[in-house]
Amino acid sequence: MAKSDVKAPAKEKAAKSASDNGKTKAASKSDITVAEKLVELYRLQYIDSQVDKIRIQRGELPLEVQDLEDEVEGLDTRLKKLQDELGEMEVQVSEKNNLIKDAKAQIKKYEGQQAKVRNNREYDSLTKEVEFQNLEIQLAEKRIKEAKAQIETKKAIVEESKTRHDERKKDLDVKRKELDAIVAETEKEEKDLAKKSDTASKHIEARLLSAYHRIRSNARNGLGVVPVERGSCGGCFNSIPPQRQLDISSHKKVIVCEHCGRILVDDYVVERVTGGK
Numbered sequence: 001m002a003k004s005d006v007k008a009p010a011k012e013k014a015a016k017s018a019s020d021n022g023k024t025k026a027a028s029k030s031d032i033t034v035a036e037k038l039v040e041l042y043r044l045q046y047i048d049s050q051v052d053k054i055r056i057q058r059g060e061l062p063l064e065v066q067d068l069e070d071e072v073e074g075l076d077t078r079l080k081k082l083q084d085e086l087g088e089m090e091v092q093v094s095e096k097n098n099l100i101k102d103a104k105a106q107i108k109k110y111e112g113q114q115a116k117v118r119n120n121r122e123y124d125s126l127t128k129e130v131e132f133q134n135l136e137i138q139l140a141e142k143r144i145k146e147a148k149a150q151i152e153t154k155k156a157i158v159e160e161s162k163t164r165h166d167e168r169k170k171d172l173d174v175k176r177k178e179l180d181a182i183v184a185e186t187e188k189e190e191k192d193l194a195k196k197s198d199t200a201s202k203h204i205e206a207r208l209l210s211a212y213h214r215i216r217s218n219a220r221n222g223l224g225v226v227p228v229e230r231g232s233c234g235g236c237f238n239s240i241p242p243q244r245q246l247d248i249s250s251h252k253k254v255i256v257c258e259h260c261g262r263i264l265v266d267d268y269v270v271e272r273v274t275g276g277k
């Protein structure tokens, strides 16, 4: 802060009385002009902020709906894949069961043949065949047991996924309805505010208006005009030196925050727009 900005108490008093007079509208003509400019500018900001609020409110909801749609779709795909896998495993089990049935039939056939054999060599050969089929049966039974355990695990996962899917689907329906309601509800409000914003803009000189739009578009929170709040800038929250605060209240010229460049207004301007709300 430059030293020249710290003014003598006499000047401070004058500035203070000017700000006091601002409230009673007894300040000089040029003071009123700047004050009125600031009021119109803050009125525009007040309207535009309401539009921003609506857009932000809606801006997050479509994203949430989109996320839920993606999740439900993902769970759908996962469920379908799991069910395909389950089907495949059940086919495998029934194939192994058929294999066992065939092996048992083979064994019966070999045992029948054993009753009719003429020598030991033929008998032993058939015994070996029977042993082989028995091993096949054992192996198939082992595979069936394994597959059944896997099927049980998979079924539990399917149930879990189904529950999750249904929950998300319910969330999605709620959010979708919410979004539809907000869009329907705010459509008219947004249009009305846009009209008000247009009207308010007409009361502001072009140079100031373009400055407002420039500052606003550079600010993340869409604020181009901010009130002084407890001696700090309402936009960037950096403190404002006392003399600068007095200059703001004196309404002699448009004053911007030296940190963020936003146009600063005092309580008088704010109350003129908000009615003290």
Ligand SMILES: [Zn+2]
Pocket (backbone or CB within 6 Å): 233, 234, 235, 236, 237, 238, 257, 258, 259, 260, 261, 262
């Ligand atoms: Zn600031």
